[in-house]
Amino acid sequence: MSCERIEVIYRLSVPAAQATHRAQLLAIEQSIEIPPEAVIEPRVLDEVMARVERIEAQTDGTSLACVALSVESVGDDAGQLMNMLFGNSSLQSDVEVVDLEVPSALATKFGGPNLGIDGLRRLLDVPRRSLTCAALKPIGSSVAHLSAIASTFARAGVDVIKDDHGWADQRSAPFAQRVAACQRAIDEASETRPSGRTLYAPSLYGTHSQMQRQIELARGYGVRMLLIAPMVCGMATLNALRREHSDLAFLAHPALGGNARIAPAALLGKLFRLFGADAVIFPNHGGRFTYPRAVCHAIATNNRAIWHAVRPSLPTPAGGMNVERCAEIVHEYGPEAMLLMGGSLLIARDKLTHRARAFVEAVHSAGRPVAA
């Protein structure tokens, strides 16, 4: 389904009788930001002002309003799409973003993932199965400790090893030293694997310019994947890096994404994908986060759905999972997903090798067809 404008579904928490009026104010707020009677140039009303397409009263007393934003108002800037989508309205307590659809041309402009799920598989040289991901924690650790953990994870056959998203350039493990040591440890361990390879995803921090330098440095050590938190650094930064480094993979972290003012299925499911996330981390249900099961499934569905010419993103459920739940999670999300664990592996302490192998084996065996 395509459209000529950016179509946004907002939830309005106002009495149904006021919904039409509220939606009209919302359309003005998210576009021209002045009363229509103040507009001098007629083209602005016809072409630039957002339009209320339809309103549907919901059984819970809220209303859903479909508002069509002009593509012209967004241009080709990811930050500007966020601004027109929810900039001012995020300050108003009675509005939430439920869903959005963008025209094909705009999707092509933002471009989506560089590699997507198939590209990640080629980079990892692994067949069609659920992938495994482990995190280097905790912040405050020494480089020696982190690289030892990285080595253990890689020897166990973990597919992707990521920095904790709390890693920046802290003095206990500065970026340059951490990345050099962990990538080397993973490279050495990868050679012991019978098949496939392990990717290391260091955490980017700071501004676009700083990240450009971090990537340049990391590339020198052989890094092919980066962890990035688009709501912390700005969506435009992810989208720019994706353009500048079309051979690299980006693993997006939901930090600062909020709980529900922009529905996770829209934010993590669609917008992260649109702006270039090859894989999207989200807090899985049943762990220490509160996204319901249906929300998690909607994120994964949007990550993988056929959508314009945009490659799919790899859904990466995370957050308080453990080895015992692996089979359940593999069956739930299917082979086109990556399971991310951190604390529940590291709690094994001196038995980390054993625990990491159990994680990998649990994921692999859950995906294998049962012998007849």
Place this chain on the structure above:
Amino acid sequence: MSCERIEVIYRLSVPAAQATHRAQLLAIEQSIEIPPEAVIEPRVLDEVMARVERIEAQTDGTSLACVALSVESVGDDAGQLMNMLFGNSSLQSDVEVVDLEVPSALATKFGGPNLGIDGLRRLLDVPRRSLTCAALKPIGSSVAHLSAIASTFARAGVDVIKDDHGWADQRSAPFAQRVAACQRAIDEASETRPSGRTLYAPSLYGTHSQMQRQIELARGYGVRMLLIAPMVCGMATLNALRREHSDLAFLAHPALGGNARIAPAALLGKLFRLFGADAVIFPNHGGRFTYPRAVCHAIATNNRAIWHAVRPSLPTPAGGMNVERCAEIVHEYGPEAMLLMGGSLLIARDKLTHRARAFVEAVHSAGRPVAA
């Protein structure tokens, strides 16, 4: 009041009996992100893990928890402070940020406003009175129309003329052409003013690298102030630009700031100031936004309070105000504030000159001492 750690007050929406346990989980989530029993290096528990300092049950059934984050975990990156403050917890529905305090050394590192209120007054060459600000709207307008409005506002004696925050590089008024034309119109009009000058604040968009180029270009036209939306582009971007351009003023817009998950008094009142906003726009009560009066006053108080060695930011109430309310708003916020209007001026259409003069006169006269 100073502290050795970053002290954050979180509101926990859990039963009081669970508050201590919940606060402990929060302290872990916002620092080491693994169970303490999984930590191998003892220094991490002693120095890096966040600590619950105290918990206070509230009459509304929630609890306030003071959690002390280590400075080491933040380093000198503004994005990383946001990450450690609320990165993962923003995904959890039962936590909000109410307030924060930072050590003096960290405040000095981030640096705050380049100019602050006094510096803005010097730049504008105006005495101690409430300032006026008007917005160039709507998006979709032509450059000719915008520069005509800018000229009208400047001739009326408006102190600061800002782009609408919806301006990026749209084809109807590309950044370079818009900035050149509007700055020229304002310069010409400024010459007709008996005293003071008018500053133009064009809207920055995209990434840090793009903004660097925009500022370079704008500087060439004589621009001394920039509009920036830190929650869209990332706090680190504001902080980096502030360092790179210590003679420029930054006017921060709250777009994408959310309604209350991070209390506006903390986000707009303190964090925007800390990272370098010389003036902070916030939605005033009684307009089309929903921040209560007490929240607006808390933002202004935090913008202007004596706070380490950080210069004060100029509170800039905005959003659906009108000329008739000017006296009330001037009395409410006092002379150290700037009143921002957009639509309520532009709705005058061919009487814009008259309306803009009425705005300026209303603000000036409200601040004058009454003759005895």
